Amino acid sequence: MLLLVTTVAACGDGKDDGAKASAPKAPATIPELTKDPLTLSFIWFDWPPAQALETFANAEYKKERPNATIKVNTVPNANWHDAMFTQFAARKTDFDIAILDSQHIGEAVTNGNILDLTDFVKNNIEVTAYNPYLLAAYGQFPQAETGKRDENASLYGLPLLGDTWTMIYRKDLIGDKPPQTWDQMISAAEKCQADNPGVSGLAFHQANGSDAAAVTYNTVNGVYGGNLWDAKNRKIDGVLNDAAGQEAMDVLVNKMKPLTAKGSGNWFIDEVNAAVAQGKACIAFNWIAASGGLLDPKQSTLGTTREQILDKLGFATLPSQKTNLVPLGGMGMHVSAYSAAANQAEALNFMKWFERADVQKKWAAAGGVPSRTDALQSPEFLNAGPFNKVYADSVPRMRDMWNVPEYARLVDIENTNVNAALNGAKKPKDALDDIAKEQQSVLDSSNRKGGGGL
């Protein structure tokens, strides 16, 4: 048995999100692998990269491990967190590798749901091959400072799919050169909307589900020099809603929202893509990993070939303003603590294989977004899609949200309030102040006797 010894979870005092981590340790070396047929199961949400991973892994990993079959189970995006953590709660999972959002790591680690891979990584992974922040973002807990990695911190996951937002713009409507600053972007969208009736200036995520509206606000917050929190002192109230935060909310609600389509207040990934594909938006923001479909002539009214579509659509890194920060997306692979020993061993072997330089390049060619620097700079990656260079250029600019155990509640508070502000249910300032106050109370309420979660 690989992992029977699990230290008792003692989270709940709320003083330090990292000190009480209780994840069981993975072995430093990969145990002997089974020769029997084995299915290695993943859990992810339903989107194109999930299908790409299953196809890629079954084609390539099987060459090395013919007895292993890869199965990527998917659930709707809105149920992704629930699907994983309800199984973790039952201490029994039907998946061996959980593909967690970087922000889920704290919750999974403190509950002892995933393996501590620190020793395994030391012995099996070439850590210097990565941008340190990418390695930290998808695996480190306690959370790394933006742009850095703490080499003494524990690692609980390895990168699977990198991602960030790309700006998608209509070259035929606003010109070949993308706007360089946020102000320029808003002006270009304004002019484009006025010049092209029926086409809205902007399209971006506004829904109150998943992390849609929250990521949108956090992106604008970063660009306008705001901060989400003071991680060291666990302080949100007074930080998020400072002058920079207020300015960001004002820009989002009063300058950007009026340029969006009517009724777009519940748009997320698919709706933004649909608006772009149907030629209904001048400038849009979406995750790179979800943008592949935009080049499919069958799904687009912008052209009958990929080339025709690319004549009209441009992909660029996000404009900067006071800073050049962009949101960190993507996910890492994490081994379930409740998986069978043979499957855990296979999972570790898969992860070691997946992080190899040659495999990362093949993953890039198959449509994935790798994390190793050599793969990111390879022609296989850069030539695979027009937005891949955007990702490569964005890596040094990335900032993540919090990955504390309370993440699910923090993001829900932010999502609902930003969504309320975008749809006129709250004044922008009130919404931001409410976010700060409610999030602070979540961080401070761990010692409360009763009523947790309200």
Place this chain on the structure above:
Amino acid sequence: MKDPAPLTTDHPGQVVSATPPAPGRSRRLSDRGLAVAFISPAMLLLLAMSVFPLLWSLYLSFTDYSATRGGPANFIGFGNYTAILTSAQVHTRALTTLIYVIGAVGLQTVLGFGIAYLISRRTHGRGVLTTLFLVPMMLSPVVVGLFWRFMLDAQFGVVNSMLSSVGLGQVEWLTRQRTALISLIVVDTWQWTPFIMLIALAGLSAVPKYLYEAASIDRASEWFRFRTITLPLVWPLLLIAVMFRAIEAFRLFDLVYILTNGGPGVSTETLSFHIYKVAFLGFNTGTASAYGILMVLVVIVLTQFYLRYLNKLKEG
């Protein structure tokens, strides 16, 4: 020669079989035992799936237990209950739920009874009409939610398309505070009006014809007949339908989840939806259990008042 076995006993109605019991059936299994044997699987299932979880929830509601964090369930008395009852967040959701219940059930009652009344007056095509009206009720709420979400889409939805064809502007059905709640009420009404209609139709069919005949002889007006014969006789049955619908509407979750996800902001978050968030976003199992128990209590207490009123009505 022995007398043949009697075919009847002293107790009329009981027939004694002339043949011996079938082999294999234990003589020890009495009728009562047989009854218990047949009932016990269902009882065990009920105990395991309903009674035990309810009691377990009741226990957890007095603790700070979290399903994901594990660890011991520490007893905290009425802490969860006090927090829920004094929470402004809960009050907001309670008000939303109340508006929704009154709006949806009220509308369904008026429409359901109206449709039933009109159908009951038809002599031809009653069966076909009733069946057609029942179709929405047979659909899954998730399916209903999904296709109404498309129909109500502000950009591409058929509802706005129809409105614009008659010169009316686009309405943001699902993303504005007022219209979102109205949309929920409309969709729920579309699906569940047939339920009220069905019960009302049963009540209307049971009204004795001779009462109407007598009223006709007295040259009573249509309105008078409706007010003094139809409504009083159908009213108790209608109230039972209203009670069922109110209980259902009180615990609404699926339509909210699919149509608005509680938005914009939290303006269409119902109590059930809020419990879901408490239970599965923060995994505050103790709080969520107390929240659920309180909802059950509210339903039980209101139902008791309601049933008393119904009994009074019957006695009257």
